[in-house]
Every structure is written in structure tokens, then in C-alpha cells.
Amino acid sequence: MKFALIFQNDTVAFLPELFLAISILVVLLHGSFLGVTAASLHSYLTPSMVRLTSGTLFLSLLLVINNPVESQTLWNAIFIADYLSTWAKFIIFIGLLFCVSVSESYMFSARFRAYEFFVFILGIALSLCLLISSYDLLSIYLSMEFLSLIFYVLAAWKKNSYFSAEAGLKYFILGSVASIFFLFGSSLIYFSLGTTNLASLALLTENLSVSSAFIYFGLVCIVSALLFKLGAAPYHMWIADVYEGAPTLVSLIFALVPKVAFFVVVLRIAFTSFWSLFPTLWEDFFCICGLLSLFIGCLCGLGETKIKRILAFSSVGHVGFLCLGLASGSIEGIQAVLFYLVFYMLTAAFLWVYVLHLDLTSNSSLLTFADAIGLVRSNPFLGFGVVLMIFSLAGIPPFGGFFAKLNIFIGLVDSSFFIVAIFAVLTSVISAFYYIRLIKIFYFEKNNNWFFFAPLTKGASIVLVLSGLIIIFFMLSPNLFYLLSYKVGLGLFF
Amino acid sequence: MFFLKEYYPVLIFLGFSLALAGVIFGASFILAVSDADTEKLSSYECGFDPYEDARNAFDVRFYLVAILFLLFDIETIFLFPWSVSLSQLPSIGYWSMLDFLFELVVGFIYAWQIGSLDWE
């Protein structure tokens, strides 16, 4: 068994992924045998699936934390295990655990009887893990496709809804175009540099005095595809329709988890392999994308009346802030991006879980503002929490969102992007307008109808309390996280 | 562009296949006797009209069977080169194919269990 010796370390560092891959098979078999025979599908099967899935996710989380390898490339340098990947995997496992814990009640009342959903969740976990640890353009592409295929299926999950079908189709077609761009870009880079490995690319471009136009063009294609998946501005067309059309549970997953992984990939490409092109390419590119996203995010959100669309446009705006964090191109910028990602994920988790609750309790399926009116009187605690989270999204101090934005601003000013910072400030005022319009709806509107107290489900309340507590903890004592993100950021450069 | 010359065989292969396809199609177009009668224009055994609107509702079970067929067909294509070169492979080659087959079997069991192989 010679290969066992060669790949001994690789296997150890790759344990979470291997475990996930095996457990997908197990969960699939479990579901398919108990799924068809069980007479009452959603009263019997789903709890066991939830338990299995969350157990698997939790165990993989432990495996990730317990990873003995500090920094090493795996399987002939197509994957890597380092601080960044450990950190990002930790975050996405937490996010997916959130998703799983709210899914049970949703599937019960929306009459989803498909156990495959949980297999898909594990698939998402696996593909995101692979994406995060990818260290080669091809492995990035393959794991991205793996992820996207699952997402296409999930977006079109509600078979009898036109919205869902539209969402699925749009996402599929536009997503495929984006993937093609990625592939095209990587082939251009392979053409001009002869390798797709990120570390080798870094070595090749380090002392590049005159680089060919192919490299630039290829890089623009690659990063455009990644920004498409993130929903940054010139590539944001799909995001509102897909968020609106997909089942709310699926929109929750879209909003929560993939951002972290895609930003990790962008970080690796921009800061590790093509760091030398930073002043000529990345700075302008990220600045333009960031500002555009900010403007689109704040202007398009102004006229919307549907909550899910508002949240979609707000996510465009936040991706804009993240892009600006990248544009500053310093360790502070990376730190700010990592900080922002965590805060955004937690806040989005809170709000989307609320939207999920609204989806279950309100009569109409459109989820307009009118459905949210009675909230503060029917459930004051939840209403108060949602209002605080919206203030946090708007970046009003002293909430977490403010500190996240503050870090981005510090990065920008540190790199002397004064004008950009001022534009970002202006857009955050405009977007504050629609955030406080949401608050107006919750608090100030008079409702003529009756409204009823609708208790939150157990899973949802656990998620709400947890995300709220983590945000408060980081607000009161950000030291730990600050250090951690610094360490992760340093790992990118060296 | 020096390394492009390694692709000459591919170019020749492409040209040859294009020419062959053209010859076959052209020959059948020119030589074949086109003589439509009622039997030829009526439904086939499977129950479809040979000439009709392409957007008609089409039974989804055909797609399922087609997709499953494609999948297992591709697995066979993987298996052929492996079995030819198995004697030269190290043990990792053997085990990775076994792993592949194992996953394939799991997928097969899944397809079986949800009933996509049943026609009714």
C-alpha cells in the first residue's frame, strides 16, 4: 500500500470531506429505504432525517476544528488546508446547521415530503468544503459546478409554482453562462501561463514585467463568474428573481452559506495567485464592482414592496461593501471582509428566519410588506429583535453591522480611497431609507385586520437566539475575532 | 503556439469525421427512395406521430429512462479503459474504481427505490 503512505497526511487533512461524502451515501440509502415504506411521510421520516443531517454536520464541524494540519496542499496540490479554509468551513457548517434546524417545521407545513432535501444540504456542505479548499482553477470549477447543480435543483423545488420554475430556469441559464465564463477564463490563463495551480500561478506572475492581455482577459472572466455567483452589481440580474421565486427555505440557504465560500475563492485568486496584478487590475475592478453594487443595492431597493426582493437587493449592497473591502488590498481590508462576512451571515440568518416564520404564518404567498404589519403587536419580542437586526443591516451604531462597515471604511481610508469611501457613505444613507421603511411598516402602521400570536418553532427560536447572542458577544468583546481574522488574513499572504 | 502541433491528429480526426458524416448524409439524401405511404406516416409502435408539433406534452418517463440510460452508459465507457489497463495499474487504480462502482450502486439503489425504473 504505497499510496497510503504518500497520501497519509492528505487523508487526515481531508477527513471532513471524506466523512461528508460517505455520509451522503448513507443518508441517501436511509432516506430511500425508509422514505418509500413509511406510511405517514412527514410525521415520521423528516425528524429522523433532520437528526441524521444535523448530526453529520456537527461531526464534520468537529472534524474541521480538530484538523491537525496547519497549512498544507493536498492531493497533488489541487486542494489546500490552511487557516482560511478551516475558518470558512467552520462558518459554513454553522450556517448550514442553522438552515437544517429551521427546515423541519417548514417542510412540515409546506408539505415537502422529499427527504432528498437533506441529501442536498449535505451535498452543499461537501461542495462548499471542496470549493473552500480548492487550490487549482480546475478543482474550483468542478466544485463550483457541483454546488450550482444542487442550487439549480433547489431553486425550482416547488414544482407547482410558476415563480419557482422561473427562478430555477433563470438561475440555471444565467449560472451556466457564468460557469462557461469561468472555464473560458481558466483556459485563457492556462494558455498563457501553462498551469492552473494557484501557487504556481503566483510564482509565475510574481516577476512578470509585461503580462499578456490574455491573462487580464482571463482573470476578468474568472472573477466575473465568481462575482456573478455572489450577486455583485453588474452581474446581479438574477438575484432578486431567484430569491423571490425559490421556496423561502431555499432562499435562506442561498443568502446564508455560499457567500463565504465564494469570497474565499476570490481572496485566493486575487490575493494569493495574482497578487502582483493588484494595482493594475484588482483595485479598479473591485472598486467599480463595489460602487456599482452599492448603488444598485440602494436604488433598486427603494421601490420594492416585497420583503424577499428587498433582502435580495440589500444583499447586493452588502456584497458591494465586501468588494470595497477587497479593493483596499491590505491586510486590514481582508480582515474587514472576514469580519463582515460573519456579521452579515448572522444578521441575514436572523432576518431570513423571520421571513420564513412570516411565510408559514401569513396567508398570501407573495410576502409583501402588508403581511408584516401586525408583527410588533402580535409578537413584540420577535419584532424588537427584527428591528434591531434591520438597524444593524443599515449600519447604525452600536449594532454589529456598524462595526463591520467601520472596518471596511478603515481599510478604504487606509488605502487612500477617500472619494470611494464618501460614495459608500452616501449610499448607506440612501439604503438606510428603505431599511427604516421596513421598520415603519413593523411599528408605525395601523392594522385594521386582526392578527394572531403565532409562536415561533423550536428550531427557529434556537437560531434566532444563537445568532443574536453571537452578535452581541462580538459587539461587547471583538478582541477574539479580531485576532482570529488577522491570523487568517496573514495566512493568505505567506 | 509551438505546442499546438501536437493537436494535428485531432484536427485530422475532426476533418475526417466531418467528411464521413457529410458523405453518409449526402449519399442517403441522394440515393434513398423517398416514397411516403400511409403506413410510413402513421404512428410508430411507441405511440408517437412521426410528424407533429415539437412542443407537445411528452411523457416524462421517457426522459427518466433516457437519463438513466445515459448515466449507466457513461459508466461503461469509464470501465472499458480501466479493464484494459488494469494489469499496469497500482492498487490505487483498483480501489478507486471499486469506490466508483460502489457509489454507482448506491445511486442505482436510490433510483430503484424511488421507482424511476418502474414504468407504471
Place this chain on the structure above:
Amino acid sequence: MLLTLLFIFLSLGIVGLIVIPSNKKLLMRQYALFITSVVFVFSLLLWLGFDQSTPKFQYVVNWLWLPIANINLVLGIDGISLFFVILTTLIFPLCLLASWSFDKGDIKTYLISFLSMELVLLLVFTNLDLLFFYIFFEAVLIPMFLVIGIYGSRQRKIRAAYMFFLYTLFGSLFMLIGVIYIYLFAGSTNYESLATVNFSNYDQKWLWLAFFASFAAKVPMLPVHIWLPEAHVEAPTAGSVILAGILLKLGSYGFLRFSLGLFPEASVYFTPFVFSLSLLGVVYTSLTAIRQTDLKRLIAYTSVAHMNLVMIGLFTGTVIGVEAAILQSLSHGFVSSALFLIIGILYDRWHSRVVKYYGGLTHTMPIFIIIFLFFTMANLGLPGTSSFIGEFLLLVSAFEANTTACFFAATSMILGGGYSLWLFNRIAYGNVKLVGFDLSLREFILFLPLVLGTLFMGIYPNIFFSVMHAAVSNLVWADLWM
């Protein structure tokens, strides 16, 4: 230690209020009143233990928030901030008392908003860290926004709440960029460390303008004062009192502490600018006040005039001017709060704020009219009341600095007499238009501390000046030295 205790007590008080079930309204009111009164006693203890002889910050609390990046929450009190703290802690129990019979919507949210507002305001006034100052300065928006939006009287309240929120937010985000620049330039946001940093002339000007954008919207200076009448009119009585009594002081406090303290040269450079804007504000808003038909709107415009007068005092750059500006701020905090409470009492009884609706109240509500007269006189600066001391000293120092400015500023006394007496005449004299009860005991108690405070400040101002003196002269002389 005392300061820490105060904040812990207040925070625990808010938590306790959350725990009380929301159907026990009376208990909640009593509890909130108790908390705020104890906080007031705490603040008086702060005054008692205050060392007048030093300009240094006292009762310093240092909480290591983010020591790696050198951002820590530092709290402390000096002669400048002490009275703002006491003003805040005094106004809040009065507000709760004034809204004792207020029963519109959810009382719990109302009380929580007020207590958290008090907490944040105290944090602003005691803060010695620029970043945290910004944070709490902004955070005040949230409870106030909710109070205006939820508990306001008319449908226009939403517009008012929006204006209040967006004007302030827009201004202060420029300050945020300024704070970040300072942080990156100096490596710290601690006020005491920053006081030793020399910013270049060019930097000072830009930073001063960035800070100006934020503070000017709060004071408010002329072009950005639009939000103030709206917000004051639409807010419930207690909200207007807080807005006029305390929130406006945030602007002048910010100017005093940061613009004057950190950018002395830019402050000198921009003094003509500030003078002209303030004078425009004084004259324009006084004239506007005369032709208002809404009681609250009228008082709101007089607030703008008075606060602009304070700005002139601050930028004279003399010890007397700055001290007089502080005293005038305090006095305005007492007098305009009292006037808003008076209007609140009228509104409680007849639900109207139109001046024409009222008349001849001397006949039916004599005690009320006496108190109203007292505060009208205080508003126009009658000797013996606190405003006289403030305005007189302000004008004296303005005369010293710029005679023309003094001339225009002095017109505010005359115009002030115009609108105050005009208002008083319409409401107090004439035919009896309305019949109502005179002040109840609760309402009388409400005004007692304000009357006493105004008289006390007017008759024996030295006790206030002696506390401020060390800190203010340190600030002003340090500026002149540079």
C-alpha cells in the same frame, strides 16, 4: 467607580423593565421613575465629589474593548460635561412624570426607549473616545426615531421621523470618515491622547468641516434645521422635551469638546463662517417664530434661535464666552423643556396646539399662567433668571470678539421679547375661550425643579462657573497657546 455604578445601575434597570409583564402599566411607570430618580441622585453625588481645581477628567473608567487596535471605551467627567450629565439625569424623571397619563400604544416600549435613550445620552456626554462618541451619538437616533414614529400624534409623524433620522445620519457619516482618518493618522481615538496630536492646517480644515456637518445638523445650524420643527411638533410631549432639552445640546457639546478641542486653528479659521451662519439663524428663526400658528412649532423655532446664540458664544474663543455658552445651553435645557411641558399640559386638556384656539386662561388657570409667565420671561432673558446670565455674558464676549456680530446677536433679545410676549398675550389674556382645570399636584411638582433651577442659576451662577472654570480655561488657553 461612581460612574461605573451609575451605568451598571441604569443598564440593569432597563433589563428589569423588560422583565416586568406588560399589563402592569402603573408598576412599570413607578419603576422607571424610580430608576431615573436614583440615577439623578447618582449624578448629584458626582457633583458633590467633583474636584473643581483641576481641568483633568475625573471618575475615569477604562474598558478594554479592542486593545489590539487601540480602541477602548473610556469614560470620564470634567467641568464641561458634568452639567450636561446632570441636565440629562434631571430631565428624564421629569419626562416620565409628564407622561404619567400618557396611554397610547405599548407603554413598555415607550419606557424602554426612554431609559435606553438616557443611557446612551449619558454615555455620549461622558465619553472620552472619539469612535465611541460617534457610536453613541448615532445610537441616540434609534430610540428617538421609534418614539417619534410610534407615539407621535398625527400622520405626519412618519415624515418627521424620517427627516430627523436621515438629516442626522447624513451629517454624521462624514464625521465617521473624519474619525477614521484621525484614527489612522494618530493611531488612537482616545480624546486625551488626541489632544496632544498636532494635525496639519490642511487636515484640520477638512476634519473640522466633516465634524461640522454632523454637529451642525444637531444644533441645528441654518440650512439643516428643517428637521427640528417637524420632529418637535410631531413627537409626544416627553419626546419634544428630550429633543429640545438634551439632544440639541449634543451638537454644542460636540463643537465644544471636539471641534474646539482638537482643531483649534481650523476653529479660528472658520469662526467668521460660524458667526454668519449663526447670526442668520438667530435672526431668521426669531422672525419665523413670530409668525407661527402652532404652539410647539413656535417654541421649536425659538430653540433654534437660542442654540445659534450658544454657537456664537462658543466660537468667541474667550473663557467667558465659552462658559456663558455652556450656561446658556443649560438654561435653554431648563426653559425650553419647561415650555414644551407647558404646551403638553395644554394639549392634554384640549388636544389642540393652535394658538388661536386658546385665550383668557388667566381666569381659569391662574397657577398655570404664573408658571407660564415665569418661563416666558426666562425665555426672553429677564434678569434673575438663568437666561439673563447666559445671554448677557454671551453678548459681552461677542462684543469683545466682533462688534457687528454682537449687534445682530443682540437683536435676538428684542425679537425674543416679540414672540414670547405675543404668545403669552394670546394665551393668557382676552376673553375666556376655554374652561379647564388648573394644574394638578403632579403637574405642579413637575415644574418645581425647573423653576427652582432656573432661579438658582440666575441668582447664584458662580457655583456653576467655578466648576467649569478649570476645564474651560484649559481648553481655551491651550488653544491660544498653539
